[in-house]
Amino acid sequence: MKPVIILLLLTHIVSASAAEFSCTITSNKGEPVAEAVISLVPLDAAAPPVSATAQVEIVQQSQEFTSYITVVQSGTKVVFPNHDTVQHHIYSLSKPKKFELPLYNPGQAESIVIDIPGLVTIGCNIHDWMITHLVVVPTPWFAKSDAQGSAKITAPAGRYRLEIWHPRGTMTAKEITLADNSAANEVVTLTLKPDRRVRRALGAKSGGY
Amino acid sequence: MAFRIFRFRRFSTQLLFLLAGLFAVVQISVYLLVARANKNNAIEHIDQNLRIGAKIFRQNLSERIDFLTGSAKVMSADAAIKPLLMQDPVDKGTLRSTLLSYTERVKAPVITLFSTEGELLALTDNVLGAENVGPFRFLIRQATEGDKEQASGYSYLGGKLHVLVVVPLYAPFPTVAGWFGLAYPIDTAFANAIKNTTLLDVTFTSNPDEPNLRVLSTTLNPAMAGAVARHTTVTKDASLRSEMLSLDGEPYVTLFEPLELLGEAPARIALQRSLATELAPARELEKVVLVISLAALIAATLAALWIARGVSRPMQQLAGHTKLVAAGDYTQRIELPREDELGQLATAFNQMTAGLAERDRVRNLLGMVVSPEIATQLLQSDLKLGGEEREVTILFCDLRDFTSFSEKMPPSEVLALLNRYLDRMSTIIERHGGVIDKFIGDAIMALFGAPVAAPDAPARAVAAARDMARALESLNAELRGEGRPMLAFGIGINSARVVAGNMGSKTRLNYTVIGDGVNLASRLEGLTKEPAYATPIIVSEATLAGITPRPFARELGEVKVKGKSDAVKIFALTPKGESRMPYSV
Structure with a gap:
């Protein structure tokens, strides 16, 4: 899956001069949030x-x-x-x-x-x-946060809507502007709901409540 | 009784033992009764709890069955599983993974699916194995034969006790496309859940008649559970359904109930509660009661001591006073300001002492008023009228012309002179063993031989008469010296058998003698006034005859006594037997 994303990104990097956007996502408890999706939706031109x-x-x-x-x-x-x-x-x-x-x-x-x-x-x-x-x-410009809660996207300069998705939180969006050959950095705090999942029954033994 | 077994020298000790002992007996009895009642109560209470526990257990199982049945019915209506069953052949791996997903939904750890032909299509428990699902088939057969929408029961699955239900998979209703079998273990967790609700220990064991006895699950430790499993019910108390088991040295009230199994001998449920745990609050209370009892016993002992001293002290005081009274000291009085019987006793004692003192005083006075002999006679004999005949010598002595004599003097002087005279005469009479019967004005009546008999009474009387004559002489010498007129008397003596005794009214008595002999003595005294006889002392023949040797006496002739035919010879007697007259008449 990752090679596919990189492939997609590469196709765009060559077409225009690019800006580095990095984003760090933390939970409201101050912990880094992994597996959050960030995307940059262009506002000036169609993606x-x-x-x-x-x-x-x-x-x-x-x-x-x-x-x-x-x-x-x-x-x-x-x-x-x-x-x-x-x-x-x-x-x-x-x-x-x-x-x-x-x-x-x-x-x-x-x-x-x-x-x-x-x-x-x-x-x-x-x-x-x-x-x-x-x-x-x-948009083709998106990334997933790593274990440290950080994600990086290289995109052409311009105005974007930064969207952050997480299954346990609501989507947060804000406008950002990327300039050529410069790095932009954002820190976003997400409020996450508890991680509730169905327990997997393994059927290894009988008994228990 | 205690007094006979133990001999207490002190009353206070008796009282102490009685009170404290009684109190202790009552307290101990109460304590033992309460402890026994507590224990019986606790056993009954546990028995009730055990019955309730058994009901809760059954209820729990029945709810579990209902829950499993309800879940199974929902499960069997789940659309997701139907496409799987539509496939031919059935994908058993996918089916099993689907059932595993259901185990979380319905919270039943064992879910099986059978085809209508009885083939096991899937089993969530991978330890159990297909060879152990017989009980489900048993239930499916039951449900099929009975055309029932569900069937349930208890059975071993892989050696473990389970509650089982089967429900049909309708596709569509009422066409049975397969059978769901659900099972829930009756395991230690289940036993603990029962214990949490009922506070009872729960043990499931295999059938007691089974040679290989097993503890299936328990809330007890293995050793205790083993003992419960091995226990065989012997006899049962009719009123209680439970039995008493000693586990680990502790008594447990235990209720055994069978748990019916599918197609085999029932397993056994043991519900129990420690008697010590149940009794703990009561024991706590008993300890408090014991402490209170001991405190009360000490208080009772102190109270008994106090009361005993309150009684024994005045007793000792009374005893001391009694000794004083016995020794003749009537002056002491007991001061005991109490209202009770002891106070009354003290008052009575004081009254008694006063009474004794009064009697003593009366006795002394009596001795002065009457002669000591008569006084003794009066005090010794019952004071009653009547007398006895006895030989008595009576002496009458009378002053001559005392009436005319007294007219010439003031009365006080007359009395003083009379007393002086009577005192001397009395002294002489008493010295000779005579008894003053009475003073009659200036006259003296004296008795010899009464009330105390004396064989020489006549001689004594005569001797007394002579001494009296001599005493009169010396008295007259004194009187002459004082310039007072002189006295003269006459004495008559007679010895006769007379009646002596108490005479008078019922309320006022005199000890005296009556009879002709007395009259004669008086008459003889009167005869001394006859100048012809010229003697102050005249005695009768009877008196003279009573004296040995017969004294010399001048015979005066015979006199006739009133009422008697015989005349009596009378004699004149001089002092010391001399023939001449000792004094002028």
Whole structure:
């Protein structure tokens, strides 16, 4: 997945002179927030369209999604390869895209394309504990925060709407301006809800409440 | 009783032992009764709690069954599982992973799915194994045969006790497309949950008749649980459903209940509560009661001591005073300002002392008023009228012309002279063993031989008469010296058998003698006035006859006594037997 993003970024870097934007995201408790999605939506010009061949995978393995959050530019083809031993039934009831991929067997790879930006939460109909998030953004300039809560984007100079997404928080946005050959830095604080997940039953033993 | 077993020398010790002992007995009895009642109460209370606990346990299981059944029904209606079952062949791996997802939803750790043919399609428990799901098939058969929408029961799954339910998977209702089986373990966690609700210890054991007895789950430690498992019910108290078990040296009230299993001998539930735990608050109270009892006992002992001293001190005081009174000291009085019986006793004692003192005084006075012999006679004998016949010598002595004599003198001088005369005569009479019967004005009546008999009474009387005559002589010599007129008397003596005794009215008595002999003596005294006889002392023949040797006496002739035919010979007697007259008449 990462090589794909870098590939996308590279295509734009060569076309124009670029600015370095870095962002640090912390929670309201002061801890760095990883796996937050930041994106820069251009305000002065239309964002360049996504390439027709662009494709991102959300893998199912060991009855889990292998990623917690995935970010794509709208129009990107999202593939759900089943690398598992059991069937899965992927679905979402999120606003940008309501869909389901009924039971499909290991080895199969169903795909969808989402055009509307937003947060799409995806689950498995038969495995309650399986959950993953897909952030669809109308821009090729996006990144995910690392364990230190920092993310870097290289984008052409201009005005942008900085959008920060996190599954446990509401989207925050603010306007920023990037100048040529200069670095901009932002620190954003997110208020996150507690991380609640369905416990995975392993069936190793009987007993317990 | 205590007094007979222990002999106490002191009353206070008796009282102390009685009061303190009684109090201690009462306190100890009360304490023991209360302790016993507490224990019985606690056992009954535990028994009740155990019954309630058993009900709660059953209720809990029944709720668990209802919950499992309800969950299973919702689960079986879940659309997600239906596409899986539509596949042919059924993807058992996916099915199992789906059921695992359900275990979290319905909180049942074991979920199975059977085909209508009874084939096990999926089992969430990977330890249990397909060979252990027999009880589910048993229930499915039950439900199928009974055409029921659910079936439930208790059974071992893989050796562990579980509550099981089966519900059909309708597709669509009422077509049965498969069977869901859910199981929930009756394990230590479950036992602990029961304990949390009921505060009772819970132990599940296999059937007591099983050779390989097992503790399935328990809230007790393994050793105690083992003992519970091995326990065989012997006899039961009719009123209680529970039994008393000693575990680890501590008594536990235990209730055994069977838990019916599917197709095999029932397992056993033991609910119990430690008697010591139940009794702890009561024991605490008993300790307080014991302390209070001891304090009360000490207080009672002190009170008893105080009361005993309050009684024994006046007693000792009384004893001391009694000794004084016995020694003749009537002057002491007990001061005991009390209202009670002891106070009354002290008052009575004081009155008694006063009475004794009064009697003593009366006795002394009596001795002066009457002669000591008569006084003794009066005090010794019951004062009653009547007398006895006895031989008495009576002496009458009368002053001559004392009436005319007294008219010439002032009365006080007359009395002084009379007393002086009577005193001398009395002294002489008493010296001779005579008794003054009475003074009759200036006359003296004296008795010899009464009230105390004396064989020589006549001789004594005669001797006394002579001494009296001599005493009169010396008195007259004194009187002459004083320039006063001289006295002359006459004495008559007779010895006779007379009646002696108390005479008079019921309220006023005199000891005296009556009879002809007395009259004769008086008559003889009167005869001394006869100038012809020329003697101051005339005695009768009877008196002279009573004296040995018979004294010399001048015979005066015979006189006739009134009422008697016989005449009595009378004699004149001179002092010392001399023939001439000792004095002029």
